[in-house]
Amino acid sequence: MDWLTDRHLFLLAVALYGLSLVYSVFLWRNGFRRDNRINYLLLLAAFGPHSAAMLLRGFHLGRCPVTNLYEATLFIMWSIVGGYLGIGLWARLRFLGAFVSPALFALGVFALMPGLDTPPSVWPGLGTFWMSLHAALLLLAYGAFGLSAAAALMFLTQERNLKVNKLRAIGSLLPPIQRLAAAAERLLAGGFVFLTLGLGVGGLALARLEHPQAYRGDPKIVWSVGVWLLYLGLIIWRWRFAQGGRRFALGVLGSFLFVLLTFWGTNVLSPLHNP
Amino acid sequence: MPILVLGLSHHATPVAVRERFAFDAAGVPAALESLRGSGAADEAVILSTCNRVEIYAATPREPSRALAGLREFLLASQDSSDARIGGIYALSEPQSVQHLFRVACGLDSMVLGETEVLGQLKQAYELARQHGHTGARLNRAFQRAFNVAKHIRTQTNIQRGSVSVGSVAVELAEKVFSRLGDREVLVVGAGDTSEKTARALVSRGARGLAVANRSSDKARALAAELGGRAVSFADWLEELARVDIVISSTAAPHYLLDRARLAPLLPGRRNRPLLLIDLAVPRDIEPEVNFLENVYLYNIDDLQAIADDYLKQRRQEVARCEQIIREKALALLEDAGGGMWRGGVRVAFGHE
Numbered sequence: 001m002d003w004l005t006d007r008h009l010f011l012l013a014v015a016l017y018g019l020s021l022v023y024s025v026f027l028w029r030n031g032f033r034r035d036n037r038i039n040y041l042l043l044l045a046a047f048g049p050h051s052a053a054m055l056l057r058g059f060h061l062g063r064c065p066v067t068n069l070y071e072a073t074l075f076i077m078w079s080i081v082g083g084y085l086g087i088g089l090w091a092r093l094r095f096l097g098a099f100v101s102p103a104l105f106a107l108g109v110f111a112l113m114p115g116l117d118t119p120p121s122v123w124p125g126l127g128t129f130w131m132s133l134h135a136a137l138l139l140l141a142y143g144a145f146g147l148s149a150a151a152a153l154m155f156l157t158q159e160r161n162l163k164v165n166k167l168r169a170i171g172s173l174l175p176p177i178q179r180l181a182a183a184a185e186r187l188l189a190g191g192f193v194f195l196t197l198g199l200g201v202g203g204l205a206l207a208r209l210e211h212p213q214a215y216r217g218d219p220k221i222v223w224s225v226g227v228w229l230l231y232l233g234l235i236i237w238r239w240r241f242a243q244g245g246r247r248f249a250l251g252v253l254g255s256f257l258f259v260l261l262t263f264w265g266t267n268v269l270s271p272l273h274n275p
Numbered sequence: 276m277p278i279l280v281l282g283l284s285h286h287a288t289p290v291a292v293r294e295r296f297a298f299d300a301a302g303v304p305a306a307l308e309s310l311r312g313s314g315a316a317d318e319a320v321i322l323s324t325c326n327r328v329e330i331y332a333a334t335p336r337e338p339s340r341a342l343a344g345l346r347e348f349l350l351a352s353q354d355s356s357d358a359r360i361g362g363i364y365a366l367s368e369p370q371s372v373q374h375l376f377r378v379a380c381g382l383d384s385m386v387l388g389e390t391e392v393l394g395q396l397k398q399a400y401e402l403a404r405q406h407g408h409t410g411a412r413l414n415r416a417f418q419r420a421f422n423v424a425k426h427i428r429t430q431t432n433i434q435r436g437s438v439s440v441g442s443v444a445v446e447l448a449e450k451v452f453s454r455l456g457d458r459e460v461l462v463v464g465a466g467d468t469s470e471k472t473a474r475a476l477v478s479r480g481a482r483g484l485a486v487a488n489r490s491s492d493k494a495r496a497l498a499a500e501l502g503g504r505a506v507s508f509a510d511w512l513e514e515l516a517r518v519d520i521v522i523s524s525t526a527a528p529h530y531l532l533d534r535a536r537l538a539p540l541l542p543g544r545r546n547r548p549l550l551l552i553d554l555a556v557p558r559d560i561e562p563e564v565n566f567l568e569n570v571y572l573y574n575i576d577d578l579q580a581i582a583d584d585y586l587k588q589r590r591q592e593v594a595r596c597e598q599i600i601r602e603k604a605l606a607l608l609e610d611a612g613g614g615m616w617r618g619g620v621r622v623a624f625g626h627e
Contacts, residue, residue, distance in 0.1 A: 158450070163571060166580070178451060178452050178453040244545075245546050246569075
């Protein structure tokens with residue numbers, strides 16, 4: 001089976017994400033009046049080859065496959081799909097799939113672009129376990145933030161329909177907006193816990209380096225602290241100042257878009273993460 | 276032994292006539308006893324609701340003679356021999372079986388696709404069965420009717436959505452709130468439609484209810500009836516900090532609630548959604564409040580448009596349902612080994 005590589009398996013998964021995207025467009029146009037089981041099954045089917053691709057590469061490398069942008073993208077996508085498959089066990093939240101599949105397909109196509117799958121980086125003097133844990137926790141955090149953003153987008157869609165397009169709102173099978181807001185909040189809180197733990201593990205690892213202060217201005221570290229503060233601000237805004245509804249949903253969505261658009265650039269610019 | 280149906284319904288018979296022919300539940304077993312004793316039917320079920328009175332019978336007699344016997348029984352049972360009574364329909368197979376299925380599915384109801392009639396049909400059948408007035412033929416037909424109703428409900432959209440203003444309001448509330456169980460409702464103006472809407476919300480579990488009305492007696496009466504509390508009409512705005520759903524239906528000639536008055540109250544609600552249902556004409560609530568965050572306003576036209584849309588969707592499903600019913604009725608009759616239904620007759624009395 002030499003002809004079957006982890007990239008082939010991932011390509012198959014991306015093709016299934018593409019099919020899910022096409023079905024999602026149908027669900028959107030249909031006003032979410034149909035059951036979303038087919039989309040769930042498509043994402044479940046994609047999760048198989050996606051997981052297999054990561055396992056294959058992980059066994060080949062002998063560590064968690066999070067050493068370059070290609071692998072990091074795969075891991076974020078995997079955590080988004082895994083989280084969705086769990087949440088989708090609740091039938092009414094299954095429509096989340098229609099909101100995540102466009103992002104999954106776009107990320108999948110991005111990951112397959114040439115130049116991202118570089119040879120594994122050599123982490124400067126740090127143990128494989130701790131660095132794998134650091135990367136995995138952070139990528140799980142971004143996956144949770146991605147799901148939170150999808151729930152926020154669902155909220156914004158249904159909230160707008162309830163105000164403007166009332167027939168469409170009542171005809172759709174989307175969950176109540178209060179439940180969507182709660183889902184977005186919980187996923188955000190879960191993601192923040194992963195983010196804090198991931199950065200904590202990274203900080204401890206960094207402290208063990210010979211000259212940790214040399215990396216103080218590393219773009220990725222500055223960016224990570226900025227992202228942590230951004231999400232901390234969102235959480236304080238939500239719980240301390242009781243901000244909810246549309247503005248909070250826009251905040252969640254905007255924050256994830258910021259992460260999505262800047263993650264790759266800061267990674268490339270960071271001597272610590274891209275030696 | 277063919278199945279026959281004789282009856283009258285809201286389609287062609289006014290309520291003044293229907294009420295004369297209605298059977299009360301306690302009298303049905305005796306009526307069935309008398310019907311079978313007369314030899315008009317071997318098996319029988321009487322369905323008597325506010326919209327229809329029908330006798331379902333199975334008899335080996337020739338259908339037109341048997342139907343004439345059923346008609347005589349129906350007229351006699353209500354002390355009426357008025358031959359001019361119109362709208363009485365008499366059906367033999369296959370139309371009789373199709374009619375039974377249509378009734379079970381709510382296709383023959385005043386509100387298309389409603390489900391209450393299925394419960395009434397089940398009760399009528401159960402009553403007849405418990406007293407030994409049904410046999411193999413009707414048992415099978417009624418059981419099949421209940422199965423067909425379930426099939427239609429799950430496979431088509433004939434029962435989807437709400438077609439009354441009250442139930443549309445409940446459905447909207449369920450689109451906004453995770454649970455209705457811990458929601459508080461404020462009724463402003465104790466009108467008929469607002470009462471029905473509040474009743475629908477309470478029946479779906481709404482926790483608390485407050486009623487404000489210009490006449491405090493009326494507010495107290497409605498509050499007592501629905502298990503809520505009456506509040507002074509002068510103070511109802513203060514309740515907005517607590518409640519989740521407001522149903523407004525007063526005769527005020529101007530807006531009772533506008534954006535300027537509602538906006539300052541919202542911070543105290545800490546982003547809890549507020550559903551406003553304005554049933555009044557002229558409207559009680561300024562449309563501008565819908566632009567406030569976490570506020571969702573619906574007026575009577577919005578609710579009616581949603582109800583009409585559902586009704587339109589239900590009507591579009593009728594042809595599909597009828598096709599399913601024809602197939603299921605045919606299957607039942609062929610299972611019964613007859614083939615005799617092909618020569619069935621439809622006899623109409625009176626104006627039918």
